[in-house]
Amino acid sequence: MLGIPWICPVHAYSCAVASGTEKGASGEEPAFVSRQVAEARRYYLNLEPDAVSAFVVVCGGCERLAEEYLVQRDTFPYVAVEFVAEGAGRLQLAGQEYELQPGMVFAYAPGVPHTIRNDARRPMRKYYVDLAGSEVAELLGDLGRWVPVQVSTPQEIAEIYEMLQREAGGGDGAAGEICGVLARLLLLKIRQRALPYGVAEPRSMAAYERVRRYVEDNYLELRTMEEVATACHVTPMYLSRLFTRYARVGAYQFLLRLKMNHAAGLLLQRGMLVKQAASELGFSDPFHFSRVFKRIYGVPPEHFIRQSRGLEP
Numbered sequence: 097m098l099g100i101p102w103i104c105p106v107h108a109y110s111c112a113v114a115s116g117t118e119k120g121a122s123g124e125e126p127a128f129v130s131r132q133v134a135e136a137r138r139y140y141l142n143l144e145p146d147a148v149s150a151f152v153v154v155c156g157g158c159e160r161l162a163e164e165y166l167v168q169r170d171t172f173p174y175v176a177v178e179f180v181a182e183g184a185g186r187l188q189l190a191g192q193e194y195e196l197q198p199g200m201v202f203a204y205a206p207g208v209p210h211t212i213r214n215d216a217r218r219p220m221r222k223y224y225v226d227l228a229g230s231e232v233a234e235l236l237g238d239l240g241r242w243v244p245v246q247v248s249t250p251q252e253i254a255e256i257y258e259m260l261q262r263e264a265g266g267g268d269g270a271a272g273e274i275c276g277v278l279a280r281l282l283l284l285k286i287r288q289r290a291l292p293y294g295v296a297e298p299r300s301m302a303a304y305e306r307v308r309r310y311v312e313d314n315y316l317e318l319r320t321m322e323e324v325a326t327a328c329h330v331t332p333m334y335l336s337r338l339f340t341r342y343a344r345v346g347a348y349q350f351l352l353r354l355k356m357n358h359a360a361g362l363l364l365q366r367g368m369l370v371k372q373a374a375s376e377l378g379f380s381d382p383f384h385f386s387r388v389f390k391r392i393y394g395v396p397p398e399h400f401i402r403q404s405r406g407l408e409p
Contacts, residue, residue, distance in 0.1 A: 126155075128173065132165040134219070139264035141272050145228040151235075153275040156225035156260055161185075165214035174226040175205040177239065177283070179247075181254055183220035186213040190242040194293060196220065199301065201253065201286050202244035203236055223257035225279055235280060237287040245290035248304070248342040252289065256282045291342065303330065304338040308350075315354040319378065321347045356392040359385075363401055370397045 125131075126143060138157030145152040154174050161183070178201065185196040188211040189204060196202075196212075204210040214220055233240055247253050256278060263274045307328045311318065318324060324347070325332045339347040355377050362373040374385035389397045 130159070130165070130167060132162045132167075133159045134162050135160045137261060139261060141264055141275060149229040151229040151231045151276055151280065152227065153260070153264070153272065153279050154226040154228055156223070156257070156264065158221065158223045158257065158261065160221045161214045161219050163214065163216040163219055165212070165219070167210070167212040169204075169211070170209050171206050172204055172208070172210070173206060174228050175203060175232045175236070176224055176226050177201065177203045177236075177286075178222050178224045179250075179253055179257060181221045181223060181250070182218075183222075184215040184218040185220050186215075187211070187244060189244065192243070194244050196244070197246075199246050199250035199253075200244050200293075201239065201247055201290070202242075203239040204242065208242055223254065225257070225260060225282065227279060235283040235287075237283070238290060238292075239283075239286065244293050245286070246293065246301070247286060247289040248291055248301075248344075249289050249308070250305070253282070253285060256285060300338065301342065303334075304342040307335060307338060308343070311351055312354065315351055316358065316377070318351060321351060324351075352388055353392055356389055359389060359397070360393070360400065363397055364404055373397070 125138070126140070129138065136157055136159045138155065138159075140155045141153050143154060145154060158181075165185075180196050180198055180200045182198055187194045187196050187202060188209075189202060190208055190210075194202075238245060260275055260278050260282070263278060264271055307324065307330065310328055311324055314327075321335060322332055325335045328335070330338075336347050339345060339350055343350055345353075359373045359377055362368045362376060363370070368376070370386060371382040374382040377385065379385035379388075386396050386398075389400070393400055395403065
């Protein structure tokens with residue numbers, strides 16, 4: 097994303113800041129954007145954020161890096177949050193060295209030295225979003241210690257970056273506000289899914305991703321995690337370890353959450369009775385269904401419905 101020494105965008109050039117994919121007044125890419133890319137999709141929302149703003153999406157995009165890609169910087173005008181979707185490289189951040197691989201997220205900001213090197217044999221494709229405002233630091237969580245993290249659900253993070261890309265390019269007057277909501281969601285999801293650097297092993301991470309996708313695609317038909325283990329050709333014990341390590345929740349609890357999220361939709365959107373929703377999800381006993389629902393949502397389904405409709409405080 098960055099290819100030349102830092103230049104403060106406020107003083108270096110005038111720019112259009114309205115919305116969408118506008119560039120500088122000259123029609124060229126801003127000076128801080130790297131030219132060392134094989135292809136790129138970028139958007140610009142507000143290159144001159146107000147100094148008193150709470151949370152602003154400045155710009156962002158997705159880049160496939162050229163083999164020679166190398167960024168070396170002592171500082172940067174905004175807070176940048178980058179996500180490696182493909183390939184490999186090396187990162188030097190705040191004086192420490194790290195290996196970059198798919199599923200890793202890292203951040204840097206004004207006054208944070210960073211060097212990003214691409215692996216020419218496995219060029220990276222990475223997303224980025226640049227942010228400004230007084231609330232950004234708190235939302236960064238562990239990323240604000242300038243240490244990369246591995247996320248347990250890379251596809252989920254990539255999808256939010258893609259949503260930012262779509263909304264920013266829509267040319268709508270509400271694009272900045274919508275992207276602000278999505279960027280907050282992105283940071284919260286990264287905090288939720290973050291694993292400490294060095295914890296994730298590529299083979300076990302790939303196994304977890306494969307099993308998790310299977311559960312998400314088939315949760316309505318699944319009854320036990322033993323069924324999942326058999327279908328995915330892993331042992332129940334290994335399955336349990338995968339979810340405890342990467343999802344930070346038990347495997348069966350993960351399955352129940354998916355089922356109860358679906359149940360909530362049946363109750364609220366389709367107006368099903370509790371016993372109908374229980375039957376739809378394969379519970380022969382509606383009382384057992386209600387107990388499981390309360391375990392996930394904290395209230396029985398009848399109370400959940402009334403609260404959602406504003407009938408209870």
